[in-house]
């Protein structure tokens with residue numbers, strides 16, 4: 001029998017496959033639009049803040065003033081980390097990849113949560129708030145330890161983004177910097193069934209608990225084709241060195257069939273709306289008093305123009321959010337190795353929102369693979385092979 005007889009259509013990378021319904025997020029890849037729970041990302045970036053957006057994602061509606069105050073208070077209360085988790089970050093931060101340290105720290109949190117294995121919707125909501133709040137503290141602590149400095153305890157008087165910068169630098173942050181970081185958290189908070197959210201859902205669909213599920217998401221997010229792209233894009237900009245060198249670098253890379261990190265997207269076939277928001281902060285760096293920031297902004301904008309000329313309209317490869325994020329983080333004093341942990345801390349809101357929604361009508365995620373190997377082979381004992 002021909003093994004290929006009746007071969008089904010294979011959707012490599014599950015491209016174009018719908019596996020569930022969701023009301024968390026809409027990505028319109030043709031028009032370049034993004035909505036969280038129906039609200040355009042531009043409106044949320046301009047008018048809301050990460051804490052309110054986290055509420056919106058988890059509860060499916062904007063909070064009243066009272067609800068927001070209560071949620072904000074819970075988020076502030078949950079910032080502290082168990083001593084053992086801080087110690088573990090300290091033990092591994094200098095030698096492990098920051099995403100490995102963060103994945104381990106997130107996983108460890110379950111051991112210090114009395115509700116870890118309580119899977120009631122209310123307990124899962126409380127755990128989600130804990131995870132969103134504590135993951136930012138973990139990311140900041142990793143950055144802190146990697147720069148060889150001592151742990152800084154969270155400060156409940158500060159906003160989510162202010163507290164992150166405080167735990168990272170040890171200094172009370174500038175309000176403008178904190179606002180920019182808050183927008184970065186907001187635009188990274190959610191993005192439909194991207195690879196890491198799907199990873200969370202695959203784990204959770206087995207009825208593994210929330211900590212296990214988001215730990216799976218941490219593993220998926222790490223790769224340079226997903227969350228690791230912002231750090232890789234910054235590394236490339238540093239390699240390019242100056243805007244004059246951009247054309248040669250990009251053309252050599254494309255001729256060598258290399259991918260340019262921070263460009264292209266499985267769903268967006270036009271400009272990523274989040275990239276537009278982040279780009280507006282990058283433009284302001286052109287007049288920064290710091291040469292490194294001006295230089296990075298010039299390189300980013302020249303690379304963007306070239307890539308759009310070379311691949312934008314022709315192949316539908318446009319800048320994504322990760323391309324402009326690096327120089328903006330650098331301007332906030334955030335080291336490159338903390339970029340993906342920040343992404344994880346922000347995306348924790350989307351992961352939890354999706355998981356809570358999926359569990360309402362859970363179905364084990366288990367796709368098929370088409371077997372193209374041989375069958376009924378004769379087993380030859382090892383001594384005769």
Ligand SMILES: CC(C)(COP(=O)(O)OP(=O)(O)OC[C@H]1O[C@@H](n2cnc3c(N)ncnc32)[C@H](O)[C@@H]1OP(=O)(O)O)[C@@H](O)C(=O)NCCC(=O)NCCS
Nearest residue numbers: 224225226229258259260261262263264265266317320322
């Ligand atoms: C995001 C990404 C993984 C989407 O991948 P995908 O939908 O599976 O598409 P593919 O990787 O198969 O790419 C399709 C084509 O576009 C090209 N392409 C895609 N992204 C590219 C990039 N960043 N630079 C150069 N070429 C790119 C591929 O080489 C491929 O060309 P081919 O058809 O001639 O072989 C891909 O665009 C990528 O690797 N981008 C860089 C990493 C990145 O920025 N990730 C963050 C996403 S938010």
